[in-house]
Amino acid sequence: MNFGDLAHEARIAAQSLLDAAAGTLDPTLRLGVTGLSRAGKTVFLTALVNALTQGGRLPAFRAYGQGRIAGARLAPQPDDAVPRFEVETHLRALTGADRHWPESTRRISELRVVVDFESRSGFLSRQRPGRRLTLDIVDYPGEWLLDLALLSQDFRTWSQKTLQASDGPTRAPLAAEWRAHLATLDPTAREDETAARQAAALFRAYLIAGRGERVALSTLPPGRFLMPGDLDGSPALTFAPLDLPAEGEAPTGSLWAMMERRYESYRNHVVKPFFRDHFARLDRQVVLVDALAALNAGPEAVADLEVALTDVLAAFRHGRNSWLTSLFRPKVDRLLFAATKADHLHHTSHDRLEAILRRLVGRAIKNAEFDGAAVDVVALAAVRATREATARQGRDDLPVIVGVPEAGERSGGQVFDGQEEIAVFPGDLPEDPETALSAGGYRGRAVSDDGGDIRFVKFRPPRLAPERGVTQLPHIRLDRTLEFLLGDALL
Ligand code: GDP
Structure with missing residues (x-):
């Protein structure tokens, strides 16, 4: 090999080192979007993707405000087994001639967005090549997240807790029919599929009633009873709590043994895989909260929301001693709680809504002994309708x-x-x-x-006038949200 060849080889090696370095420097983030049903996940994620790809009035999103975002586009998602978040359909619903709110989240879905940007130093010196953020966004029902509590409760404990909760003043009337049926069941009697199905149906009807607008309760596990996803109509959901004695084992072949088996199978085959395969891989998380609905429904709904927030924080707890680390180790380093639909308030109340959520989250942080991830709070409207x-x-x-x-x-x-x-x-x-x-x-x-x-009163989405094929959606504080969730990856 002559000197010229050597120099050429060295140049190629140096370039591939540079490429490799650029590759490792290019950030990848997995962002989770969750919240109970109707909290605003679909609208939020549609607006977030639209803001990245189409832009908008986003002064607090610094990389965008500084003109460092060269463009963003959708790309094929990495997980073939997870349905795609159909952002185009949702956007058409919001902005079409017959504008209306899109269909809500009912299961997990995913979308990849690739953002080309210039790093701050590169932008200033004009020397560094452009960089790329690969953002994988996972939208999933918050009901599934609250199932985490079930992993630390055996069937007896869960039954006791669920029965106790259903005695509360708001819940008791909603639970009356299910409880009346429960009173006719002897857990030690022979297993009976008809009784199990009826108990499960009545129990589910109670949980669904608890999510009603006037009641607005938050903690009603098992989550798949409310948001079954692919399990709709599946026998995996044919169980319900029983009124069990404080001691003793389930007799073989009894209704008790049957319900216990199904509860265990729900925990092992539904709850655990979700946490292991999806939740544990997230880097960032936004939790959407319809705080106005809870405030409007009254003190019990607010107290219940606080319990739900504590449970959510427990799922993200970083403590090394947490028994959960044997199953998965959460790695979320930024966690944002967002009160949605702030466009139902005058702007003079936006800070107040934020302060209320901050207080609730603060109390939940204490209750869950949470530390680790950076936590922030925002009051936002992903799409401002007023x-x-x-x-x-x-x-x-x-x-x-x-x-x-x-x-x-x-x-x-x-x-x-x-x-x-x-x-x-x-x-x-x-x-x-x-x-x-x-x-x-x-x-x-x-x-x-x-x-x-x-x-x-529910308002229609805003009437928009797209300019040269670009549709930008009006919002409240979506830019601050983007800055908290993505800003550090775009430096
Ligand atoms: P999901 O169940 O969490 O996916 O909730 P959606 O995103 O489908 O939102 C549920 C409903 O809340 C929508 O149909 C709208 O009526 C309302 N909504 C959600 N986001 C906003 C918002 O930013 N502004 C207003 N005014 N309404 C919203």
């Missing part, structure tokens, strides 16, 4: 929000046609978060003549 105005009432100028209620929504004896705009005084959140939490208090003056609560 604008602000002032309305004169007597001598007062009232801050109002203006939007188009969905067709068929009712208030004040009026049925809306889905076209006409209305102005709503949304009521103020209390300045002191403690007042809001103790009184369950979000009770403004916005109750209509027929007693209907017009603050909770």
Whole structure:
């Protein structure tokens, strides 16, 4: 080999080293999006992907504000076995001629977005090549996350806890039918498929009622009873708690033994694989919370939300002694709790909503003895459906929000046609978060003549005017959210 060849070889080796270094420097993140049903996951993820690929008004998202994002595009996802998050369909729903909210999350799904950007130092010196963030986003029902609590409870403990909870003042009327059926069952009697199916159906009906708008409870495991995903109609969900004696074993061939076996199989074949295969691989997580719904439903819903937040934090707990580490070790280093639908409030209350959630999360952090990941809180609207105005009432100028209620929504004896705009005084959140939490208090003056609560009229998504084929969605604080979740990977 002559000197020229050697130099050439050396150049190639140096280049491949540089390429390898650039490759290892290119960040990859796996972001989880979760929250209980109707919290706003589908809308949030659609808006987030749209902001990355189409841009928007995003001053607090620094890489974008500094002009360092060269572009972002969808790419084939890495996991063939997980359904794709159909962002195009959802976006069409939001922005089409007959604009409407997209279909909600009912199972796990995934999407890969590749973001080309210039690092801050490269951008300043104009020397470094462009870099690439590979972002894998996983959307999954928050109900599944709350199943973590089941892994530390055997069938007897779970039955006892579930029965006890169903005695609470809000839950008891919802649970009455299931409890009446339960009272007819003898756990030691012979196993009976019909009884098991009926118990499971009545128990499930109770859990579903607990998610109703006026009740808005959060902690109602097992999660698949509410969000079955692929298990809809499967025998894996044909079990329910039983009223068991404090001691003793299930007799062979009894209803008790049958329910216990199915509960164990749910834990082993449904709950554990989810945590091992999906949850444990996440680097970042956003937990969406419909805090306004809980505040509006009253103190029991708020207390229940706090328990749910504690359970969520327990799942992300980093402590080395956690018994969970034998099953999986969570590696999430940034965890964001987001109160959604802030566009139902005037901007003067956005900070207050954030303060309320901060207080709730703070208490949950203490309860769960959580430490490790950086935790932040935001009040946001992924898609802002309202604008602000002032309305004169007597001598007062009232801050109002203006939007188009969905067709068929009712208030004040009026049925809306889905076209006409209305102005709503949304009521103020209390300045002191403690007042809001103790009184369950979000009770403004916005109750209509027929007693209907017009603050909770559902608005249609905003009417948009795409410019040159680009659709940017209005939002509240989505840019801050992006900065917290992705900002450090785009430096
Ligand atoms: P998911 O069950 O968590 O996927 O919830 P979705 O994303 O489907 O949202 C449930 C409903 O909440 C939607 O149909 C909308 O009515 C409402 N919603 C969600 N996000 C927003 C938002 O940013 N603004 C407003 N006004 N409504 C929202």
